[in-house]
Amino acid sequence: PIISLTPQKIIxxxxxxxxxxxxxxxxxFSEFNVVKGLFIADVTVWFRFNPQLIxxxxxxxxxxxxxxxxxxxxxxTRIDGSNLFASFDVRIKCNVSLNYVxxxxxxxxxxxxxxxxxxxxxxxxxxSSRSSLVINPxxxxxxxxxxxxxxxxxxx
Numbered sequence: 610p611i612i613s614l615t616p617q618k619i620i621x622x623x624x625x626x627x628x629x630x631x632x633x634x635x636x637x638f639s640e641f642n643v644v645k646g647l648f649i650a651d652v653t654v655w656f657r658f659n660p661q662l663i664x665x666x667x668x669x670x671x672x673x674x675x676x677x678x679x680x681x682x683x684x685x686t687r688i689d690g691s692n693l694f695a696s697f698d699v700r701i702k703c704n705v706s707l708n709y710v711x712x713x714x715x716x717x718x719x720x721x722x723x724x725x726x727x728x729x730x731x732x733x734x735x736x737s738s739r740s741s742l743v744i745n746p747x748x749x750x751x752x753x754x755x756x757x758x759x760x761x762x763x764x765x
Contacts, residue, residue: 632741
């Protein structure tokens with residue numbers, strides 16, 4: 610489970626984390642096999658942060674829980690005010706088992722959990738919002754309909 614960072618928890622962790630704004634754009638699913646529980650997604654992950662407080666090299670060490678990064682581009686960067694905006698094109702392979710107990714009424718979720726084991730909660734805090742998760746509206750998966758999306762940030 611992801612634990613939200615409260616003001617009290619931030620103080621307990623040292624109180625000087627570098628804020629990192631993070632988002633993801635899901636471009637396509639090159640594989641969407643519900644029977645096998647295999648999903649391969651082409652995504653762009655982006656970060657906005659102060660490069661004087663944390664290095665791009667550490668940011669670039671992100672990964673996804675319960676997934677394998679099959680391909681990852683070098684960072685595309687640009688200056689955004691006093692911040693650095695860095696994006697990475699990534700191909701993610703997820704093997705998940707879906708629960709069909711209530712089929713066909715049941716709903717299913719595909720979760721992408723971005724993590725970085727090279728940053729502690731005392732070093733940095735990821736921030737995001739629903740608008741920072743964008744799904745290409747041209748993606749069509751037969752029999753599936755996007756119902757909702759949710760963003761949670763915190764630490765594990």
